[in-house]
Amino acid sequence: MSDSHVAQPGAWQQFWQSKRNRRRVTLTVKFLFAAVTLAITLLPILFTLSSAFNGGGSLSATRLLPAKPTMENFRVILVENDFWLWLRNSATVSSIAAVLSGFLTMLTAYSFSRFRFHGREHLLLMILIVQVFPSLLAMIALFSLLQQIGQYVSFVGLNQLGGLIFLYLGGAISINVWLMKGFFDSIPREIDEAGMVEGATHWQIFWKLLFPLVRPIILVIMILTFFGTFGDWLLPRLMIQDADKYTLMLGLQQFIVNDYGNNWGTFAAGAVLGAIPQVTVFIILQEYIVGGLTAGSVKG
Amino acid sequence: MTKTEAFHKNAGSLSLGRIGLVLLGLIIFDAFAMWFIYQMLGDGVWQLAAMVGAVALLVNGIWLHPRGYPLRWMSPGFSFMILISIFPILMTIYYAFTNYGTGHILTKTQSIAVFEARTYLPDDANVYDYTVFQGEDGRYALWLQSQNNAGTFATSDGTLVEGIGPLDADGIPETVANYRRLTKAQSLRAIAELADMQFGAAPNVVQITARPGEAAQLAPRFVYDPATDTLRDQQKEILYTADAERGAFVAADGQELIPGYQVPVGWRNFDRFLNNPSFRGPLLPIFIWTFIYAGATVLVAFSFGLAIAIAFGRDMPFGRFIKSLFIIPFAVPGVLSILIWRGLLNPLNGVVSTTLAEMLGQPIGWPPVFSDPFWVKVALIGINVWLVYPYFMLINSGALQAIPQDMYEAAEIDGANAWQQFRYLTLPLLLVGVGPLLIGSFIANFNSFNTIYLFNDGGPPIAGAATPAGHSDILISYVYRLAFGGGGGQDFGYAAAISMIIFVILLLFTLLQFRYMRIWEGVGENV
Structure with a gap:
C-alpha cells in the first residue's frame, strides 16, 4: 500500500515532466470543462427549441429531441393568438423610443464634446449619479405621473403606448451620452474648423459633417436601446391594462402564466420567435457589444 | 483664445x-406649458405643476440667454430626465x-369635486309630470x-334637442326630432331601466320618483364651505370637517367620508417598520435575503465567468x-429566459425534476422549487x-x-507557479478594471425584480405577516407587492418608505464604487 503510494507520484511526475503530456492533459480538462459549461448554458435553450417543434405541447412531453417534429405550435401562437399585434406594439414603442433617445443622446454628447461651459463636469457627473437609481424604484411615482399627465394629454397617459414611450425617454440621457461623447472627442477638431471657415452654423457642422462620421456608432446605440426596450416587461406590466396594447414580452408572459402545463409548447414557439431578432443582431454585432462591455472594464 | 473658442462665444x-x-x-x-400648469393647479396637482413650471423656466432661460447656447443642445434630453427620472x-x-394609497389616491381638490358631483332627491324638490320618449337609437328622453x-x-x-312637434291637448308633443312618444304601457315596461337614469343637463337634473308619472329635480348632496373647510351632507344633515391628519372629511362621531385624500403624515410610515413588530417581522428576513441573493449572484457569476474566460483563453x-x-443566452431577452426556467424547473412535470427522478430515483416533485423557501432561493440564485x-x-x-503577456514571462522566471500567477498577478490586475463593474452588478442584482417576480412571485408566502410578503421576496419585489400586489389594497406611502431604504443602500454602494474606482486607478497607474 505504502509502496504504491510512493511509486505513483513518481510515475505521475515522470508523465508530468513531458511538456506534450502536460498540454494534452490540460486540453482534455479544458474540453471537459467546455462541454459542461456549454451544456449548462445551452441546454435550456435547446429544450425550448425542441418544445417549440414538439407536438402535443404539454410541459411533461419535453424531450431534447422532439418525437415527431411539427409546426403546430407556431401556427397556434401566430394564428390563434395575438402574437403579431404584440410584436407590432413592441416594435412601435421600441423603435420610436430608440430613435428619439438616440437623437437626444447625440445632441447632448455633441454639446459636451465641442463646448466648454460652466458646470459641464457637474452635468456629466449628474448623468452617472441619476443612472444609479433604476426607474423601477420610483414605480409608484411613475405610475401616478402617467395617471396625472394622462388626464390632460390622453395619448401619454396610463394604458397608452404613447405613455410607455414617454417614460422610456426619461432614460434617454444615460451612460450612452458618455460613450457618444467619447466618439465625438475622437473626431479631429480640424473638421469643425474647416466647416466654420466655410461659414457653416453649428447645426450644419453637426448634421452635415459630424453625423455621417458617427452614424455607425449611433446606429449601434439605437439598436441596443431598441432591444433594451423590446425586452422590458415591468413598465408595460405596470402601465398597460388592455390586452390589445400588450407588448410582446408582456403578452407572452400573460399567455403562459395562467396555464404552464398546457400552453408550454405554444409559449416555447413564441419565445423562440421573440428571441430570434435579438439573438441574430447580437451575433452580428458581437464585436461592438463585447468591445463596449470591455471598454467599460479596461478604462474603469 | 483660439479661433474655435471665439466662434463658440458668438454662437x-x-x-x-x-x-x-x-x-x-x-x-x-x-403656451402649452402654461395651459398644462393651469389645468393641473385646478385639480390641486401642484407638485407636477411646479416641476413643469421649473422645467419651462429653465428651457426659456437657456434659449434666451446668449451664454446658454451649449445647453440648448441638451435641453430636450435633460427636460425629459428631470421630468421622468429625477x-x-x-x-x-x-x-x-x-x-397615499387605497382610499387616499386623490388630491383634496379632486376629492371635494367627487363629493360635489353626488346628488340626492330632496323631499321638497321641484316635481314634474313626465312622458317617456325613445329615440331611433333606443335612447330614452323625458318630456317634463x-x-x-x-x-x-x-x-x-x-x-339639447331642437324640433319639438305640435303639442296635443295635454301639452305633450307626438314627436321631438327623431324621438318617438311611448305609450303608458310601453314606458311601464321600461320603468326599471328608467328609474336608474338621470335626465337633463346640470344643474337641472331630474330623476323618476317612486310616485307614478312623477319626476323630481335632484339636488347636490354635498356642499363644500371653503371658509370652515367642511362638507355638509344635505340629505342626512351631517357636517363633515376636513381632518388634515387622517386625510379625509370626518363627522363628529368619527365617521370618515370615502374617498379621502392625500395628506402628509410625517414619519408614520417609517414608524411602522421601525417600531411595529408585525411590520418589522417580514422586513428583516427580506432585507437579509436581498443581500445574500445579490452577493451570491455576483460572486458565483464572476468566478464562473472568470474560469471560462481563463480556460478558453489564449x-x-x-x-x-x-x-x-x-453570447446566445446573453442575447435572449431575460424575461423569456426566466419564464423558460420556470417551466423547466416545474417540480411536477418540468424536465429537471423528471430527469432527476429517472437518474437518481428521486420522487417526482423534487426539488420543490416553488413551495420550499430554501429550494426557491437556491433556484433563484442559480437562474440569476x-x-x-x-x-x-x-x-x-x-x-x-489587456494584461501584458510579458508580465507572466517575468513571473515564470521568478518561479511563480500557476496559482501564484493567478493570485498575485491576474486577479489584482483584473480587479483594477472589473472591480467597479462588480459593484455595479451587485447594485443591478439588488434590484433584479424580474427574476424574483416571474419565477415564483416572491413566494411561498410568509405566514402571519402584517402585510402580504413572500419568503423569496427581495426589497424591490416587496415594494411592488405593497404598491400593486392587490390583496390588502395599495399602500403607496408605506411602499415608498421602503423604497427609501433601497435608495440609501444604493447610495452607499455607489459611493463605494466611486471610491473604489479612484483607489484602483492609482494602483493601475503604478503598474
Missing part, C-alpha cells in the same frame, strides 16, 4: 430670422411621508311638465468560437447566475487580454 447671436424662429418656438412651448425620485421621497304647464325636453345625456482551440456561443455569468465571461476575457 448665440445669429441672424434675425433665426431669433424669430427661436422666439416662435418658445411661445408655442410656453421628479419621480423626489415624489417617491414625498410619498414616503404621506398616506311642471305646475305652470310649460314643457321641457330632457335627454339622458343632457344634450491557447484553447476553438476558444473564440466557444466563447461566441456564450445563469443570466449574469456570460456578461462576466465577456468582460473578464476582455480585461485578461
Whole structure:
C-alpha cells in the first residue's frame, strides 16, 4: 500500500515532466470543462427549441429531441393568438423610443464634446449619479405621473403606448451620452474648423459633417436601446391594462402564466420567435457589444 | 483664445430670422406649458405643476440667454430626465411621508369635486309630470311638465334637442326630432331601466320618483364651505370637517367620508417598520435575503465567468468560437429566459425534476422549487447566475487580454507557479478594471425584480405577516407587492418608505464604487 503510494507520484511526475503530456492533459480538462459549461448554458435553450417543434405541447412531453417534429405550435401562437399585434406594439414603442433617445443622446454628447461651459463636469457627473437609481424604484411615482399627465394629454397617459414611450425617454440621457461623447472627442477638431471657415452654423457642422462620421456608432446605440426596450416587461406590466396594447414580452408572459402545463409548447414557439431578432443582431454585432462591455472594464 | 473658442462665444447671436424662429418656438412651448400648469393647479396637482413650471423656466432661460447656447443642445434630453427620472425620485421621497394609497389616491381638490358631483332627491324638490320618449337609437328622453304647464325636453345625456312637434291637448308633443312618444304601457315596461337614469343637463337634473308619472329635480348632496373647510351632507344633515391628519372629511362621531385624500403624515410610515413588530417581522428576513441573493449572484457569476474566460483563453482551440456561443443566452431577452426556467424547473412535470427522478430515483416533485423557501432561493440564485455569468465571461476575457503577456514571462522566471500567477498577478490586475463593474452588478442584482417576480412571485408566502410578503421576496419585489400586489389594497406611502431604504443602500454602494474606482486607478497607474 505504502509502496504504491510512493511509486505513483513518481510515475505521475515522470508523465508530468513531458511538456506534450502536460498540454494534452490540460486540453482534455479544458474540453471537459467546455462541454459542461456549454451544456449548462445551452441546454435550456435547446429544450425550448425542441418544445417549440414538439407536438402535443404539454410541459411533461419535453424531450431534447422532439418525437415527431411539427409546426403546430407556431401556427397556434401566430394564428390563434395575438402574437403579431404584440410584436407590432413592441416594435412601435421600441423603435420610436430608440430613435428619439438616440437623437437626444447625440445632441447632448455633441454639446459636451465641442463646448466648454460652466458646470459641464457637474452635468456629466449628474448623468452617472441619476443612472444609479433604476426607474423601477420610483414605480409608484411613475405610475401616478402617467395617471396625472394622462388626464390632460390622453395619448401619454396610463394604458397608452404613447405613455410607455414617454417614460422610456426619461432614460434617454444615460451612460450612452458618455460613450457618444467619447466618439465625438475622437473626431479631429480640424473638421469643425474647416466647416466654420466655410461659414457653416453649428447645426450644419453637426448634421452635415459630424453625423455621417458617427452614424455607425449611433446606429449601434439605437439598436441596443431598441432591444433594451423590446425586452422590458415591468413598465408595460405596470402601465398597460388592455390586452390589445400588450407588448410582446408582456403578452407572452400573460399567455403562459395562467396555464404552464398546457400552453408550454405554444409559449416555447413564441419565445423562440421573440428571441430570434435579438439573438441574430447580437451575433452580428458581437464585436461592438463585447468591445463596449470591455471598454467599460479596461478604462474603469 | 483660439479661433474655435471665439466662434463658440458668438454662437448665440445669429441672424434675425433665426431669433424669430427661436422666439416662435418658445411661445408655442410656453403656451402649452402654461395651459398644462393651469389645468393641473385646478385639480390641486401642484407638485407636477411646479416641476413643469421649473422645467419651462429653465428651457426659456437657456434659449434666451446668449451664454446658454451649449445647453440648448441638451435641453430636450435633460427636460425629459428631470421630468421622468429625477421628479419621480423626489415624489417617491414625498410619498414616503404621506398616506397615499387605497382610499387616499386623490388630491383634496379632486376629492371635494367627487363629493360635489353626488346628488340626492330632496323631499321638497321641484316635481314634474313626465312622458317617456325613445329615440331611433333606443335612447330614452323625458318630456317634463311642471305646475305652470310649460314643457321641457330632457335627454339622458343632457344634450339639447331642437324640433319639438305640435303639442296635443295635454301639452305633450307626438314627436321631438327623431324621438318617438311611448305609450303608458310601453314606458311601464321600461320603468326599471328608467328609474336608474338621470335626465337633463346640470344643474337641472331630474330623476323618476317612486310616485307614478312623477319626476323630481335632484339636488347636490354635498356642499363644500371653503371658509370652515367642511362638507355638509344635505340629505342626512351631517357636517363633515376636513381632518388634515387622517386625510379625509370626518363627522363628529368619527365617521370618515370615502374617498379621502392625500395628506402628509410625517414619519408614520417609517414608524411602522421601525417600531411595529408585525411590520418589522417580514422586513428583516427580506432585507437579509436581498443581500445574500445579490452577493451570491455576483460572486458565483464572476468566478464562473472568470474560469471560462481563463480556460478558453489564449491557447484553447476553438476558444473564440466557444466563447461566441456564450453570447446566445446573453442575447435572449431575460424575461423569456426566466419564464423558460420556470417551466423547466416545474417540480411536477418540468424536465429537471423528471430527469432527476429517472437518474437518481428521486420522487417526482423534487426539488420543490416553488413551495420550499430554501429550494426557491437556491433556484433563484442559480437562474440569476445563469443570466449574469456570460456578461462576466465577456468582460473578464476582455480585461485578461489587456494584461501584458510579458508580465507572466517575468513571473515564470521568478518561479511563480500557476496559482501564484493567478493570485498575485491576474486577479489584482483584473480587479483594477472589473472591480467597479462588480459593484455595479451587485447594485443591478439588488434590484433584479424580474427574476424574483416571474419565477415564483416572491413566494411561498410568509405566514402571519402584517402585510402580504413572500419568503423569496427581495426589497424591490416587496415594494411592488405593497404598491400593486392587490390583496390588502395599495399602500403607496408605506411602499415608498421602503423604497427609501433601497435608495440609501444604493447610495452607499455607489459611493463605494466611486471610491473604489479612484483607489484602483492609482494602483493601475503604478503598474
